[in-house]
Amino acid sequence: MSQLDLALRREFFVKEQRSLQLRIEAFNALNHANFADPIRFLSSPLFGQSPSMLNLMLGTGSPSSGLAPIFQAGGARSARIVLRFKF
Numbered sequence: 235m236s237q238l239d240l241a242l243r244r245e246f247f248v249k250e251q252r253s254l255q256l257r258i259e260a261f262n263a264l265n266h267a268n269f270a271d272p273i274r275f276l277s278s279p280l281f282g283q284s285p286s287m288l289n290l291m292l293g294t295g296s297p298s299s300g301l302a303p304i305f306q307a308g309g310a311r312s313a314r315i316v317l318r319f320k321f
Contacts, residue, residue, distance in 0.1 A: 235268045235288060237261070237307055257316040265311040 241259045248254055269284035288307065 235307060236266055237268065238263045238266075252319070252321045255316075255318040255320060257318070258313065259316070260311070260313045262309060262311045268307070 239259070239261050240263050241257065243255065243257045246254045246256070268288040270286045270288050272282050272284045273280045275281060287309075
């Protein structure tokens, strides 16, 4: 599995103890496909092939299973922009 995640952050100071932080994050920036384990049963017609992606094998995104599949290792390319006001 390989994945490149990038993040940029810039902080703007408004007053003495107040600041505005801008953050841009990109997950799987190169959009590299990460396949799950191949089928290992000889009787299967899909023997040796991977029928799904790795992010679907790591959890469903429900509250008890962790992150949503798009933010897990092996997910599709995604980006988010965060604006935070600190006081």
